[in-house]
Amino acid sequence: MDELVARTERQLERMRDLGDRMAGVRARETSPDGAVTVEVDGNGALLDLVFSPLVNRLTPAEFEQVVVSTARSAAARAFAQRGDLIAAFNEDNGAGTREIH
Secondary structure, eight states: OHHHHHHHHHHHHHHHHHHHHHHTOEEEEEOTTSSEEEEEETTOOEEEEEEOGGGGGSOHHHHHHHHHHHHHHHHHHHHHHHHHHHHHHHHHTTTTTOOOO
């Protein structure tokens, strides 16, 4: 019984650690032209949006496209980071390799 409790506590600690790591995911992306920089969290929520003076050269349509595509790239990177954390967690815990008896 003690081993079961210890194993459960270790698993709970690993899950808390995963939650902390996922909460700390951040991704920052700058547009190829350097006009826009976007930072998002692990859920893809906008944390920071910075415009360089280069935005003055963009049309409204170009501006919109650059902001959206840069934000999309940042979110994709954040989601990839989260995916890597989950994959590592699953590997460490032998997900998919245990037989149920």
